Amino acid sequence: MNELTCNFFAILTDGQLRKINLTQDITTEVRRAFIDHAGDLSDNGLDQIEFEGNYVLDKGEIFFVSMELDPAISEAVRDAFGIQELNLGVDMIKTLFWFEDNVYYFQNFDSRKLLSNKKVLCYSNNTYHKLTNDAFILDNHVDGIYRDDKFYFYSYRNGNRIFSLLDFYKEATNEDLSTFSAHPIIEVDSAWLQANADTIIRKQIALISNAGILDTVHSEKIYRKARRLFGLVLDVHDGKINLPCDKKACKEILNFLNEQYYVGPVSGRKYITNSKRRIDN
Numbered sequence: 072m073n074e075l076t077c078n079f080f081a082i083l084t085d086g087q088l089r090k091i092n093l094t095q096d097i098t099t100e101v102r103r104a105f106i107d108h109a110g111d112l113s114d115n116g117l118d119q120i121e122f123e124g125n126y127v128l129d130k131g132e133i134f135f136v137s138m139e140l141d142p143a144i145s146e147a148v149r150d151a152f153g154i155q156e157l158n159l160g161v162d163m164i165k166t167l168f169w170f171e172d173n174v175y176y177f178q179n180f181d182s183r184k185l186l187s188n189k190k191v192l193c194y195s196n197n198t199y200h201k202l203t204n205d206a207f208i209l210d211n212h213v214d215g216i217y218r219d220d221k222f223y224f225y226s227y228r229n230g231n232r233i234f235s236l237l238d239f240y241k242e243a244t245n246e247d248l249s250t251f252s253a254h255p256i257i258e259v260d261s262a263w264l265q266a267n268a269d270t271i272i273r274k275q276i277a278l279i280s281n282a283g284i285l286d287t288v289h290s291e292k293i294y295r296k297a298r299r300l301f302g303l304v305l306d307v308h309d310g311k312i313n314l315p316c317d318k319k320a321c322k323e324i325l326n327f328l329n330e331q332y333y334v335g336p337v338s339g340r341k342y343i344t345n346s347k348r349r350i351d352n
Contacts, residue, residue: 077151078102080144081180082166082233088147089157091167101209105169105176109213112223113174119223124240124277128225135221136239144175159205166233167209175217177233184208228282242273243280251276256290259314267318275325284328293328301332 079091079101093101111117111133120126122134147154148170157164164180186206192199215224215233224230231237243251245265252261268276279285290310297303305324306313312328314321326332 077148077154078170080147080151080154080168080170081157081162081164082144082168084163084165086141088143088154089162090147090151090154091157102169102171104209104211105178105213106171108211109176109216112213112216112225122224122227122230122236122239124227124236124281133223133225134227134230135223136236137221138234138239139220140175140217148175159207164207173218176213177215177217178210178212179214179229179232180207184210231278237274237278240274240277242270243268243277247277247280248273251280254285256285256288256293256311257314258308258311260316263316264314264321267316267321269318271322272318272325275322275329279325279329282329284330297327301327303327303332 077090077092078098079093081089081091083089117131117133119135120128120132122136128134167178167180169176184207186208214226214229215222217223222230222234224233227236248265248268249261251257252259252264264272290307290312293312294305294307297305303323306315312324314324
């Protein structure tokens with residue numbers, strides 16, 4: 072391997088890339104966590120189903136989308152010299168990936184895997200010691216792979232965390248909009264929604280509905296998180312979130328419900344994923 076190349080990278084929540092340098096003794100184990108656990112994602116014998124959002128996989132099937140990889144990712148694996156090294160003190164990881172033989176192996180990441188500022192005890196010589204350095208946990212699984220201009224995955228939720236699948240999702244029909252309008256924690260003028268829902272609104276509602284995002288949460292919890300984290304004040308009455316008859320305001324709420332907001336780890340600024348657009352309160 073060329074000294075300027077690297078196999079192990081992190082994609083941050085703001086889309087930036089970081090390289091992860093490994094010592095020789097751990098490289099093989101990290102590689103196996105990706106290569107050996109890609110499982111059926113690497114099986115060319117599976118039936119490949121083009122993802123459109125309205126299909127449930129059967130055994131022996133896998134989703135794919137045809138897409139161009141972000142040039143920054145492909146350039147990084149060719150020459151990682153100019154890529155900053157991962158700093159767990161400030162960098163917020165979204166996805167980890169391993170690159171080998173023109174295949175990208177992706178594993179999603181969340182804060183539970185980060186061991187910074189946590190009381191972690193390490194066992195050595197019959198004694199437990201405190202972990203003094205920042206660290207993270209690497210799982211033995213792969214959430215998606217990219218090869219030959221296609222992205223393969225099993226789960227929309229996991230795949231969408233790696234790359235936005237909004238462009239590949241079918242729009243919600245008027246019947247779907249009516250079903251969404253009748254959700255127990257949603258209050259909206261169904262006639263207005265059907266008359267004013269553009270492609271973005273219809274795709275967002277399709278994503279929210281099919282992922283079941285609203286089925287296991289309480290409106291008051293959503294209200295508190297929207298206000299505390301993003302300064303987004305929702306209109307909540309009688310346990311229902313009111314979607315206003317205003318396209319811009321409606322889209323902002325749908326973006327939040329579809330979990331497309333995040334806070335920059337250093338500046339504390341607020342962004343919408345993919346566009347990296349700052350939100351001024």
